[in-house]
Amino acid sequence: MQIIKLGGSVITDKKRYCRFRKQVVGKIAGELKRAADAGEKFVIVHGAGSFGHIKAREYQLNLGRNPKIGDQHLGFARVHLDVRTLNLKIMECLNKHGISAVSLPPLSIALNSAGKLKVLDVGAFERALSNSLVPVTFGDVVFDEKLGFSICSGDDLTLKLGAHFLPERVIFVCDVPGVYADFPPKKHTAILKEISPSDISNLSKANPEFDVTGGIFGKIQKCFTFLEERKTTEIWVISGRNFDNFRNALIGKDIQGTKVVIK
């Protein structure tokens, strides 16, 4: 089994509010179908991209409920509506490609505590899988036992599901071909074949202004923590633009990208 996280920067145009990349998602769905026909089983998680981040920032939803922010509850409802709209577009695409995907929105099945994912109803995913369905979930706004509400990222959902299902592979599909050997990358900066905790400390030393808890490095740090307790799952960061490579990754063959390892 594999867990595939489709990054928001692949499936949407991150700079333009609610701009869906239909063709890209269509190609990804085609490859998923091919792999499903070859017997692969998946859980799919997708990010929010410009359907989530722009308005979430505007209403500061990541910091929790704040009555001083005018109409913040309306912003919360808007972001939920927008990420569901994105999810429906993806579900439509998956269904059209013959994938029996069903949607499990985090607002209904997850709970955060102080901005961190605390509870996820993994039983819903198990029931979908045992009925030959492909469960799909996504970055969403959720209730938070400490903050009223906050944001649940697709990355956190991916690793929570990974910890439960112990899949063969977790694949983060991004808009870059992997993790660059230098940050910020220059024109000829290579992609790391593997990234381990020592690479992260070198990269952050070379870039003291760089915040290791954010962006791609925040994701990688969470992956290291995940791998410390789970040696059987491979974690990869690959490009969502190279469909041949995506196809290979789904069957575990000659993957180009960065493998996250703890050595």
Ligand code: IPE
């Ligand atoms: C963010 O989810 C969710 C919201 C902003 C509501 P992700 O963090 O998984 O989204 P991407 O992949 O970065 O776009």
